[in-house]
Amino acid sequence: MPDVDSASDKDDLAVRSQLCQHLAFLYPEANAELLADEVISIFDDLKQQRPLPLHQLWSEKDCMLITYGDSIVDDNSVPLEILQQFLHGHLNDSVSAVHVLPFCPFSSDDGFAVIDYTKVNAKLGQWSQISEISDQYRLMADIVINHVSSKSQWFRNYCKGVEPGASYFIEAKVGDDLSAVVRPRATPLLRPTETANGMKHVWCTFSHDQIDLNFRNPKVLMEFLRIIRVYLQRGVSIFRLDAVGFLWKEPGTNCMHLPQTHEVVKLIRTVTDSFAPGTLLITETNVPNHENLTYFGNRNEAHVIYNFSLAPLLVHALLTGKTEYLKRWMMSMPPAPVGCTYLNFTASHDGIGMRPAEGLLSDEEQFEMVETVSRFGGKISTRRTADGGQRVYELNVALFDALRGTVGGEDQWQVERFLCSQTVMLGLEGIPAFYIHSLLATPNDQQGVAATEHNRSINRHKWNWPELKELLGDDQSVHSQVFHELTRRMQLRRSHAPFHPNATQFTLQLSDGVFAFWRQSSDRSQSIFCVHNMTDTTQELRLSDLNLIANDSWYDAISECRFDDQTAVLEMTPYQSLWITNR
Structure with missing residues (x-):
């Protein structure tokens, strides 16, 4: 049998190495190994485990x-x-x-x-x-x-010039070129803030209450x-x-x-x-x-x-x-x-x-x-x-x-x-x-x-x-x-x-007023044709356009209507949805 402790030690080393790589990229001037130890200590009461299948x-x-x-x-x-x-x-x-x-x-x-x-x-x-x-x-x-x-304690501490918080926020100068910064809001990016170290301008992507x-x-x-x-x-x-x-x-x-x-x-x-x-x-x-x-x-x-x-x-x-x-x-x-x-x-x-x-x-x-x-x-x-x-x-x-x-x-x-x-x-x-x-x-x-x-x-x-x-x-x-x-x-x-969230999906090309796609189970035993009338008028759906497998029995899971004739033309009412499946 494999040595369980040895396998666990290898996992621990692999995680620590991976953390060091992340931290060295983010903080090239810091000691990545010490930072990795700090990360591990935060989660030290949780045993390292393998990801789920x-x-x-x-x-x-x-x-x-x-x-x-x-x-x-x-x-x-x-x-x-x-x-x-x-x-x-x-x-x-x-x-x-x-x-x-x-x-x-x-x-x-x-x-x-x-x-x-x-x-x-x-x-x-x-x-x-x-x-x-x-x-x-x-x-x-x-x-x-x-x-x-x-109103957070971190920002209150920033204004007082004490930690934790004094070094937690981004300062900029009014004259800095920030014209390329992408914003989701039309408000000014910088907020003038009186601090123990004088007037500062802090970065606010969203609002002046969100620093x-x-x-x-x-x-x-x-x-x-x-x-x-x-x-x-x-x-x-x-x-x-x-x-x-x-x-x-x-x-x-x-x-x-x-x-x-x-x-x-x-x-x-x-x-x-x-x-x-x-x-x-x-x-x-x-x-x-x-x-x-x-x-x-x-x-x-x-x-x-x-x-x-x-x-x-x-x-x-x-x-x-x-x-x-x-x-x-x-x-x-x-x-x-x-x-x-x-x-x-x-x-x-x-x-x-x-x-x-x-x-x-x-x-x-x-x-x-x-x-x-x-x-x-x-x-x-x-x-x-x-x-x-x-x-x-x-x-x-x-x-x-x-x-x-x-x-x-x-x-x-x-x-x-x-x-x-x-x-x-x-x-x-x-x-x-x-x-x-x-x-x-x-x-x-x-x-x-x-x-x-x-x-x-x-x-x-x-x-x-x-x-x-x-x-x-x-x-x-x-x-x-x-x-x-x-x-x-x-x-x-x-x-x-x-x-299933990862089941096969394929977009179908039907009439412009109809939006349809095909899903198939991972074992390929079941298909569902999802067909939607996106208009306020009746739309025709030719079942033959879906290429339904002839030997299977097909029905709409939403209405439970069965389709014995796979060459039939259906009239879809405004905004009707169909889940046509063989199971």
Whole structure:
């Protein structure tokens, strides 16, 4: 038998060597071996282990819910308890993972200006309730890694000139050439700040309450590794690296996706693979598609990346009835590398990002989307460009209301159009993720926008729990109709192997108003043809165009309608979806 201790020692040495390589690249003037020892000491109570086999990372049974801790509230319980009740009573057979958006004390941006990463916001609940969710579901948490609240102790210490914090932030001079820096906001990049050492100007990519951290200082990296260790202890098994593309700053560059940023992601991947196998990393990089794809690295960075281009292209197709842009993107998307996959989503706590549509939709097509969504009550957020101009950054709108009609105006097909959008997402390569307000068909929250004066509040409604339960129990309620049909389709998906996140996918070329793709199980025993009418008119589907295998029996898994005649011509009603399968 092999010497177990010897094998373990070899693993330990390999991990230490790998950490040294990462750290030497990031901090060439520091002692990489001492830094590696510090990293290992942070996780010293976790035994180093081999990564899980790739086939155990995810399956067709995986589906995620995205929610704030207080998306549902009432007066009798803390929100995290209400969330558990909602999950147990309504989603127990539908989702396997839950992304609880930032749950720490914060000062702005609905949680993304973190005051203390090690505490749970008392208004939401406590750590025990976070851990209870992780007992039943894979729990995803945000590591808001690029910046911290101006109310944090680190920044307070910076202003006083004491550690920890005095060396944790990025200073610049007003005259520095920062014109190439990519920004998601139109506010000034530098914030004047009075400190014990005089007036300083600190870097703020997002807002003046969100102060960028200086990862040139290895102490900052160590702080975040300790935070990751705390979260692992509390049951978090999926880490979302928020706004990670902005992490490393080099004046004179655009400060996006720099080599050091990728190296930090690789280092975190090494740590989690070694000390907590099965932990997943997801990078949040709301950027053009070709930039986003780089975060797979050489299968050594993110396990999962967001499919950011899906939302704007899908909404465009449903608003216009034109599928050419969606098809072109689908055909150009590479299969995820082995051991990696996509996270598919159509709505989130933010808006529908338009940067991922750059190079995929023309300016004219984007303008038409902006005009249409605005007519349906949506708001528009912009970003500053390098030449001083502004471009649309995102469409702020509840997805249910974004699909209220088409470019021609409102119509009677809102529910069908919306269900079509979610069914497309369910069928695609990758793991589907449902924002809670999509599941609940929540409309635009205009009162929320008026109260906060922030466009993103339009899609961050807080439901009253007794009211929501009543609506979900009312068959005549649009919220009930959408929720129950979506959860039915989510449960259907779990029983079909071709919906494995890494199963084969091929885009089909049917009529322009129809978007279709083929999925096949890894053992090739089952196929599913996912066919969607993206228009407000009836579309013909010739089953012969799908080349169905003659000896198999085919049926639509959604409607359970069987097709005995494989030469039949089907009439697809507006926004109808079919999952034509042989099992």
